[in-house]
Amino acid sequence: MNRQLLYQVRWGWFLTKGYRSQLSLYFLLELLVIIMSILFVYYSKRAVDISMNVEHGNLKLTITLMVLCGMTGLLVRLLSVWINEKTKLSMTVSFQNTLVKKQMHSVWKYVKRFHTGDLMVRMNADSGEVVQMLCNTALACLITGLRLFALLGFLWYFDPMLAVMIIAISPLFLFSKIYFRKMRKLSQEVKRSESLIGNLMQENLRFRLLIRALGLISIRQRKFEQNQQQNYQLKLDQLSFLTFTQGVMKFAINAGYLLTFIWGIYRLHVHQITFGTMTAFLQLVGRIQTPMLSLIAFFPSFIRFRTSAERLIEIENVEPDDNLTPRRLNDIKSIAFKNVSFRYEDSAVIDNLNTGMNVGEPTAIIGASGKGKTTFIRLLLALIKPDNGEIIVEDKHDRYKISSEYRLNFAYVPQGNTLFAGTVCENLDGGDGAMSEEKLNYALYLACAEFVHDLPEGLNTKVGESGYGLSEGQAQRISIARALIRDCSVWLFDEVTSALDGKTTALLMERILTAGKDKIVIFVTHDLNLAEKCSQVIYMH
Template sequence: MKEILIKVSWLKEHTKGFVLVLTLPLILEVILSVSSVAMAIISKNLIDAAENKDKALLITYVGLFIGSIIIQLVLDGILLYIRTHNTELISNKLRENLLMRVNEKQWGKLSRYHSGDISTRMTSDIGNITSILVNTIPDIVSLAASLIASFFALLLLKPSLAMIAFILGPISLILSRLYARKLKKFNANIQNSESSCRSFLQEAIQNITIIKTFCLEQFINGEFKKLQDKKYRFVMGRGRMTIVSNSALSISYWVGYAIAFAWGAVGIFNGSETFGALTAFIQLINKVQGPFTGLAYSLPQLISSSTSIERIMELENLEKEIKLDEIADFTSVGIRFENVSFFYEENKYIVNDASLQIEEGETVALIGPSGKGKTTLIRLIMGLLKPNSGTIYVGDKEKEFQICASTRKLISYVPQGNTLFSGTIIENIRMGCEEASKDEVIEALRSACAWDFIKDLKNGIYTTIGERGIGLSEGQAQRIAIARAIIHKTPILLLDEATSALDAQTEIQVLNNIQNLDYKPTCIIITHRNTALKICDRVITLETEGIVEIGNLNYQASNEETG
């Protein structure tokens, strides 16, 4: 029960802005249900008037009958329109909010989820939640209204029949409780296997060249089939259970129907009931039994779809990044590590009690064997990861700030690997500075030694590049990523093997240009190549000996070539 209340309050919290659009269909559903019950009474009176050859009354009831059909048609149309509108409105808003919240989470926590899993939660699970709000809840209201109106109408016409229907009805609800628990389990399994399928598919498409080069087509298809088959089994399991429970629910429905039919038939035989009454009984008993059966389907649906709420809550409950309100606008910034320790896995230190000072405007090379923790160090400076102990500061002689999400505005970063977005070159560069003029974009491209090849492209900076820089060479993509960081004009610039695909001459040229930038950023350059070390003020080595020691960050003041 407590669990249900938590989810209800989650729904309330997330639908604050939609109270009006969600209430309107509920009111219309109630009107529709009452009018359909009224139709049963009208049809009874219509048949009675026909039997009694009362022409005036007959015309009146035919008019009312047609009128209520029109009302129902119009309301059905409006409701369909509102449902479509609400589905889009609410699912878009929930998705936008979730994307925003996900972006506020700590990268370290978030990176434990597969991107395919997160996108399933954002699409399929949000779809389920929207459906609860837009379809299931209005259906429940409509059924409840229909039930109450029909029960009172039947009570007015034939109290004994109303009682029978009312006693038979709850049988379906009791059955539905058993159904709900199992359904919830099936739905959780279906959503999880949907996540696995999507994650697998996403990776298979991203790595299509590897699949082709290693001739893995059959293997990949086989693995994908296994995942899809697993999902198929869960979906069919749910299907089978639904069929069994539907049949059980239908029995109580048909029993009620048969009783009403027999009652009316016997009444007509005895002359105690009219044909009109028989029509009304059958319609009304349907409307009392129907809602019970409908509720018996909808309530478990509501409970089981709460799996989707749980999956979204799980993402929302991840730890948030710390943000400070005010970070001074520095022109020049140094970085200071104070007894910093960090590990991904307990006691497998990447840095252990490391202290280090990088001065304002200094260019530092960070070197060390692969897998020693260079990128991790950059992530710590970016505040993407939190030290397990110790503190990292950025600032100048007068003021320092502890690293957090807000200090990121002082940092530009060129990550390892291809990080371009699909779109034009200029769109990619403007991600670094939205309002940059065309001239400024070209200037940044010149500094990154990218202008020479871009100016020869048919569409220049308006050339469209594909996902992850498809259409460019790796070295070209790297230079565009560097230009994006340069135009960001921040006091710190972090380059994580950002020039690894460039020839030595171009690499030196790019790094020289960076050193000569008018805003003189403090630079950390991660590199495996010695050429770059020449232009650095200092080289910091991450130790090669596997054992982690205190002061693992062993830095050597050196302008010499090392390694």
């Protein structure tokens, strides 16, 4: 077993933690089904021989036992399937929650690495492949192997030569390296293609109005259709290869069944076996067919598991945020940048920055695009860490180095439309309904967002994805209210007036600057009129 495969197996085993008792019960129940299946064959053979006076025994009792074994096997099988499906559902939910949580807490360099559409494909399709293997396919393969071994052993008991012939004609070449390499390559290509389609689908649906406005519908649709066609061809190649290999397997198995039938007729003709033994032959070989087909189906599933595991391990092994317990500071007095530098890969954005922001002194951060304003925000929110220097926040008790631990002290308003699908109220309070009506109304007042009371259902008015149903200016003001409703010592605004008219901008600034006299208020902006109203202007260049 190579190192990568060993790591994937250990990783899969770790995922089963908390579910191993259910999986063990499923395994034991399936073993009981195998035992009932063999006993059914045994008692059916005895029933036939007793009815033909070849063997002595109680026919009614034998038939009763035969029926009992068949019904017990059926009921146990239904129970095992229910337990297994329940386990799969539970594991899928838990695993997907873990993956989402890790992505939500991943640092900036990992956030930009994976496209949202790709992540959705991996978390849905790939996690389904992995859970299917761990909860069903792997155990089914083991159970099938045991069932096959037991049935071949029972067949050996009747006729050793027949058991040897069935094994000999099995297409063992399907277990060769050539088969695995071909399947692995096809599986990887299909997965990459599915991720690309997921990327395009997510973008086309999210930006469908923008695409229509820019006149790009035909171009984007053509690109999507071309990728779909490529994916179709890859899946067709995979299907053709599977059909060929499974066809060879089925041909061999049916040849084995025919061989058994001819061999059984010959031995029955020369009176070497009874008619009951002949029926047992046919039943056993028929029951051996299914396990053999299941075993060959396991290998494509195993290869898909390895490909999916590789893709999920990639998004699971991300560097997490500091993940510190949130800590609220009392009466923050100042924030200071001391010799702070930051670069994206080979591009220096902030170089040896020394500046500070104080309570009661509104600060404007201005500069041309690409000069570090967005990076300045990310550093303040500890979404990224300085390459050099430090950012110090000081309250009335002590001085602290900025980290994610102190992020909840910042009320942040990002630029653009950042509302979530749901009601206006859910956007304001996060959906927990814990905010008082007085606090909601005050935040709406500060943000010049009193208009929400005039909406068809007021605070309960539904907002579509990305604020659909509202104007850009309305959505922006609700975003401001959402930030200010939190009790934070630092207010951080990114292009907060970009979608507002002059009159609304003036009123908004008057209210924010009045209410924020005991706060550290920071505006990242291109608006020079806004900058003139601030006590301090920091130029990013």
